[in-house]
Amino acid sequence: MNFMGYRRNSGSIGTRNHVLVFPTVICASAVADMISQAVPGTVSVTHSHGCGHLGEEKEHIVRAMVGFCSHPNVAGVLLVGLGCELITPELIAEGIMKVGQRFEMVSIQAEGGTTATLEKGKVLAAELLKEAARARREPVDISELILGTNCGGSDTMSGLTANPALGVACDSLVAEGVTVLLSETPEMIGAEQVLVKRAASEAVKKRIWEITAATESLAIKAGVDIRGTEPSPGNIEGGLTTLEEKSLGAVLKGGTSTIKQVINYAEKPSEKGLVIMDGPAHDAVCNTGMIAAGAQVIVFTTGRGTPLGAPVVPVIKVSSNNGVYQHMKDNIDINAGGILDGEESVETVGERILREIIEVASGKTSRAEILGHGEFAIHSLGLSV
Amino acid sequence: MKLSALVLNREDNVATAVRQLQSGNSIVVEIDDSVVSVVLSQSIPLGHKLALKDIERGERIIKYGETIGQATVKINRGEHVHIHNVEGLRGRGDIP
Numbered sequence: 389m390n391f392m393g394y395r396r397n398s399g400s401i402g403t404r405n406h407v408l409v410f411p412t413v414i415c416a417s418a419v420a421d422m423i424s425q426a427v428p429g430t431v432s433v434t435h436s437h438g439c440g441h442l443g444e445e446k447e448h449i450v451r452a453m454v455g456f457c458s459h460p461n462v463a464g465v466l467l468v469g470l471g472c473e474l475i476t477p478e479l480i481a482e483g484i485m486k487v488g489q490r491f492e493m494v495s496i497q498a499e500g501g502t503t504a505t506l507e508k509g510k511v512l513a514a515e516l517l518k519e520a521a522r523a524r525r526e527p528v529d530i531s532e533l534i535l536g537t538n539c540g541g542s543d544t545m546s547g548l549t550a551n552p553a554l555g556v557a558c559d560s561l562v563a564e565g566v567t568v569l570l571s572e573t574p575e576m577i578g579a580e581q582v583l584v585k586r587a588a589s590e591a592v593k594k595r596i597w598e599i600t601a602a603t604e605s606l607a608i609k610a611g612v613d614i615r616g617t618e619p620s621p622g623n624i625e626g627g628l629t630t631l632e633e634k635s636l637g638a639v640l641k642g643g644t645s646t647i648k649q650v651i652n653y654a655e656k657p658s659e660k661g662l663v664i665m666d667g668p669a670h671d672a673v674c675n676t677g678m679i680a681a682g683a684q685v686i687v688f689t690t691g692r693g694t695p696l697g698a699p700v701v702p703v704i705k706v707s708s709n710n711g712v713y714q715h716m717k718d719n720i721d722i723n724a725g726g727i728l729d730g731e732e733s734v735e736t737v738g739e740r741i742l743r744e745i746i747e748v749a750s751g752k753t754s755r756a757e758i759l760g761h762g763e764f765a766i767h768s769l770g771l772s773v
Numbered sequence: 774m775k776l777s778a779l780v781l782n783r784e785d786n787v788a789t790a791v792r793q794l795q796s797g798n799s800i801v802v803e804i805d806d807s808v809v810s811v812v813l814s815q816s817i818p819l820g821h822k823l824a825l826k827d828i829e830r831g832e833r834i835i836k837y838g839e840t841i842g843q844a845t846v847k848i849n850r851g852e853h854v855h856i857h858n859v860e861g862l863r864g865r866g867d868i869p
Contacts (some may be wrong), residue, residue, distance in 0.1 A: 492803060544789050544820040547837075577863050582839065614864025627789070627820030629854070630835075630861030633841035642779075693818075728791045732774060759843040 389564050392432035393684075394523045398487035401532040403684040403739040403749045405523050406700045407516045408455050408465040409509070412480050413438025413473035414744025415758040416495075419502055420468040423509035430466075430513050431697050433764040437772075444526045445771035450475060452766045454483030455489070455680025461700045463520035464490035466513050468505070487773050494518060500708075525751065533749060535665055535685030536701075537641045538572070540671035542625025543691030545708035547637020549724040549734070550689035552583065554706060556738025557687070557745060558662065559644030568662050569643030569678050572669040573603045574618050578632025579639045583664075595650035599666040618669065620690045631636045653767050654680035660758030671696050672765040675703065681743035685749050687741060695719045699763025702754040704744055721748075721755050780804045782838030787822040787854050789836070794823070799833060822854040834859050836840040 394402035409432040424432030436495045437449050457465045457480055465484065467477035477493035484491050492512040499505040500725060537554060539546055558568045577600050587593035607614040621630040628634045648659040652676045653667040656734035661710045675686055675698040686701055688694075691708040693716040707713040710725035722744055726732035748754050778788035788802050788841040794817040802812050802825070809825065817823045819863045822836070830850040833840045852858075 452834070526852070530836065544822070546787065547781075548791070574864075578861075579839070583835075604864050608866040611866045613861075613867040615861055618864065624856060627822065627855070629822065629856055629859050630842040631863055632839070632861055636837045636839055636841065649815060707820075728776065 390527045391530055391746050392525040393528045393529065393532065394460065394463070394525055396460045396489065396548055398458070398489060400487070401528050401684065401701065402460035403465070405463050405520055405699060406461055406511060407520050408454070408457060408462045408700060409513055410465055410467055411435070411438070412453065412467055412469045412475045412477050415439070415473065416468040416469040418527050419496055419505050419509065422502070422506050423466065423468065423513055427508065427513040427517065429517050431699055431762060433762065435764060435765055437768070439473045440772045441474060442771045445769045446474065446746070447459060447608055448653065448769055449766060450483070452677065452680045453480050454676070455654045455682070456676065458484045458487045458489045459682070459700060460681060461684055462489070463523055464516035466493060466509060466516060467493045468509060469493070469495040471495045474625070477713070485638065486650040490516065490519060494495040494553055494604070503624050529565070530541065530746070532568065533561070533684060533765040534575060534657070534682045535745065536569045536675065536686035538671060538686055538697060539638055539641055539676070539689040540627065540676050541690045541692030541694040542623055542638065543708060544628055544637070545725070545728065546689055546691040547640060548708070549737070550691070550706045550708040551637055551640040552734045552739035553724045553727070554641040554687055554689055554741055556735055557741040558641070558644070559645055560659050560738070560742050561745070562643065562645040566661055567657050567660050568642060568645070569657070569681060569683055570639065571636060571665040571667045571674050571678060573599050573666050574614070574631070574634045574669045575638040575741065576600050577604050577614070577635055579635040581648060582636065583639060586644070586647050588646050592647055596694060596745060597666065599650060599664075600704035617750065618650060626691055651681065653677045656682055660721065668767055672763040673767045676764055676766055687745065689756030693761065694721060695756065695761055696763050697754070697756025697759070699762035699764050702748045703756045703761070704748055704754050705756060706741060706743070718759065719755055778802050780825065781836060785835050786826050786828055787826065787834040788825055790819055790823055793817075793819050794857045800863060803839050814828055814849065814851040816817050822853050824848045824850050824854050826850050
């Protein structure tokens with residue numbers, strides 16, 4: 389099975405060919421955005437990080453930024469810094485150089501203010517765009533793909549239709565050598581017993597119990613009921629009663645394959661097949677982490693409906709019921725609601741999702757891309773001062 | 774066939790409504806190869822759960838063949854099963 393992708397110097401395959409303007413610190417966010425606005429065809433993101441991070445938090449944020457900026461969907465990146473920050477363009481560039489990807493840097497204090505940085509940044513971004521335009525798609529084996537899975541705005545239908553259908557697609561892809569990422573650790577609480585049965589080793593089994601226990605202990609230590617946020621108010625309105633119920637439906641989206649590895653947030657998987665990425669259930673944070681881990685396509689299931697996309701990586705949206713599909717049609721790529729009417733089986737919807745993944749990987753634009761959704765958020769460990 | 778509610782595992786004591794279901798109606802659900810009929814004592818919104826059998830206070834609620842929580846009061850067959858009569862058992866930092 390093949391798709392049409394961009395082969396990068398790193399050896400990784402891109403499904404898109406973006407030029408990214410990336411602020412390494414929030415103080416450079418506005419200037420990065422101005423550069424991107426001034427150079428049509430580039431994309432930029434905004435975030436609140438880059439300074440004040442302690443110890444492990446710094447490594448965690450740097451890993452996410454390097455993974456995102458050196459993603460194979462990014463043909464070239466312009467790193468924009470301030471000058472006195474903790475996470476400088478130079479620091480992120482060190483990581484980018486390891487994969488041999490094209491980058492440029494500009495810093496506001498060195499250039500002498502907003503206007504001077506904007507002028508220099510425009511020239512550099514335009515140069516990166518010119519180089520990126522030379523990239524061509526070529527046929528590549530599907531096993532070069534890392535697929536991210538996510539679900540948000542779930543209802544009880546998600547666990548009956550969209551998630552098991554995505555699971556069918558994931559199982560087919562894993563059989564072809566694809567890496568599939570399953571994340572959202574809070575939504576594994578109550579479903580560990582299902583996951584550990586499929587662990588490839590005792591070490592993987594132990595890690596699954598460890599990551600869910602660590603997440604559950606956040607609620608225990610805070611002295612709160614996790615149901616204050618999981619399930620969310622919208623989940624409850626949709627019929628989900630407890631976190632355990634939500635989790636058992638959520639983990640179906642990764643399919644039924646052997647779980648080969650458990651990785652940290654934004655860490656690159658070293659195994660093919662189904663891999664769990666430890667991380668929060670926050671939709672945008674999860675997407676960003678999977679992109680930093682190398683996912684070139686994300687499939688996102690929803691029952692309540694969400695417009696969420698991601699910068700530089702296409703997000704395919706699958707609705708769990710006909711109602712939300714009819715109501716929010718412009719945000720949904722595939723409707724799994726026909727399963728409830730007996731019009732379609734879980735397997736046939738799974739096959740449709742699989743075909744869509746290959747088409748979108750090869751260049752077909754997803755609804756979230758058409759509508760301009762590029763939500764971006766990096767996970768924080770809360771170790772910032 | 775237009776289904777009313779789905780039972781995902783033969784061990785389950787709840788079914789999930791795949792349509793809005795009216796109180797007083799009798800619905801039929803499939804559990805493996807057998808067919809069971811349940812009279813609804815309450816209306817069940819789309820996506821919400823109904824009890825397939827009488828469930829005692831403290832008894833586990835089973836869906837997907839797994840525990841999803843426990844009954845906080847006695848729940849009768851045909852009743853709506855949700856946050857008013859079920860609580861989760863995980864992530865409960867509020868319980869000393």
